[in-house]
Amino acid sequence: MRQTWRWFGPKDLTSVDDMLQAGVEGVVSALHHMPTGAVWPVEEIRKRQDEIGRMKDGAPSGLAWEVVESLPVSEDIKKQKGDWKAHIANWKQSLRHLKQSGIEVVCYNFMPVLDWTRTDLAYRVPTGATCMRFDLVDFAAFDIHILARRGAAESFDAATVAEAAARFAGMDAARRGQLAGNVVFGLPGAAESFTLDDVRRHIAEYDAIPAEQLRRHLIDFLSEVTPLAQELGMRLCCHPDDPPVPLLGLPRVMSTEADYRQVMEAVDLGANGITLCSGSLGARRDNDLPGMMRRLGDRVHFLHLRNVAIETPTNFGSFHEAGHLEGGTDMVAMIAAVLDEEARRRAEGRADWQIPMRPDHGQDILDDLNRRAQPGYPSIGRLKGLAELRGIMTALSHPEVRHQMQAARA
Known part of the structure; x- marks a missing residue:
């Protein structure tokens, strides 16, 4: 090797x-x-x-x-x-x-569209180290409530949809923006320039x-x-x-x-x-x-x-x-x-x-x-x-x- x-x-x-x-x-x-x-x-x-x-x-x-x-x-x-x-x-x-x-x-x-997808780029583990993480509920909250993709809720089971709604309701504007930024980071070279409308347009294609x-x-x-x-x-x-x-x-x-x-x-x-x-x-x-x-x-x-x-x-x-x-x-x-x-x-x-x-x-x-x-x-x-x-x-x-x-x- x-x-x-x-x-x-x-x-x-x-x-x-x-x-x-x-x-x-x-x-x-x-x-x-x-x-x-x-x-x-x-x-x-x-x-x-x-x-x-x-x-x-x-x-x-x-x-x-x-x-x-x-x-x-x-x-x-x-x-x-x-x-x-x-x-x-x-x-x-x-x-x-x-x-x-x-x-x-x-x-x-x-x-x-996406090279990779994570919802957290600095998740803290018990040792104090940080790493990337994909949280399914956070992702559902992004997809259903932030991106508001048509038919997004149908991609998740009922329990995840309900949990995502509750989690989204508890997010302030800063947290919602951070979550969207983390997901969009997986767009090739796009972390600084892609808007949610850009993401919607790419997905629709x-x-x-x-x-x-x-x-x-x-x-x-x-x-x-x-x-x-x-x-x-x-x-x-x-x-x-x-x-x-x-x-x-x-x-x-x-x-x-x-x-x-x-x-x-x-x-x-x-x-x-x-x-x-x-x-x-x-x-x-x-x-x-x-x-x-x-x-x-x-x-x-x-x-x-x-x-x-x-x-x-x-x-x-x-x-x-x-x-x-x-x-x-x-x-x-x-x-x-x-x-x-x-x-x-x-x-x-x-x-x-x-x-x-x-x-x-x-x-x-x-x-x-x-x-x-x-x-x-x-x-x-x-x-x-x-x-x-x-x-x-x-x-x-x-x-x-x-x-x-x-x-x-x-």
Whole structure:
């Protein structure tokens, strides 16, 4: 497993020096300043590579940009409207430029409107740490009473609707504004500029696009870009829905193992792959993450390792970002499955036997609490998670442990 770290560029409060001291082996980044749908110029790609390659004092960092997260897929492509064909052509040209610059792994998602959804960006846990949280009742209060989406109440059971009404009634104007801002933060690049009317307009554009049609649009997109990626020797990896259930009446198509299997089979090329995010998929009780890794591992090109604690007994409900070794996913079993897949690939002689992973998200702890970093991306909280994951990887990779595991299976 190749240990990587997400970096948002020079404005990121975690520096290149910090990443190097954390012991990461590679960097995950993107050109966030480029407009969605535009071609990523080689000059901008090389500029980001140069930024990653230097420490504060100008010395070489030894780090390289190894994974793109994300090369965004435009709303026009998802809806097959407007400039969608031109945007696909531009996406393909960006792939060529990335390959020309030596980058081969590209993560993307196909979530309509919202990249991710949380209701609290700084939820306090008993230790005093803070993390991101999705509260189902708060979300229902937002959807039904703040956004006032037509038919919103029909998306929730009667008990949740009643509880949401009571909670909304107890909110003052400041709390209502804060909740709306937290939800809207998941709009790509929109935390400072999108109004509720903008959100309503974007959601309304999906009224006539059910999940099966959105899935067809994803398959159409992959049918265009995957053959090029295969030809270039690149690997595309789709990130799951976050959270992995329908929200705001929007269709979801990458929430379960069955969803992934259907899309992998529809465009059956090795370049068409998976970003297996144990946190996003782990927000559903019926997603078996170690099992998914074992069954779909051949097409897993990128790993996000994090954990969530589901707070309700239902398949999906409220949850918060837990410590990397806490929550509902058995991270030891997960990493064991990854190491087995890597061993299988290495025996086959695959050049891509080592799967890049990053410690996804983290709780704000210690000095993180005063830094106001990008939500979910604290320096120390992620370092703690990486250290924990690294410990499991080191232990399970030890020859004596591997020998005992193989003997037990025999």
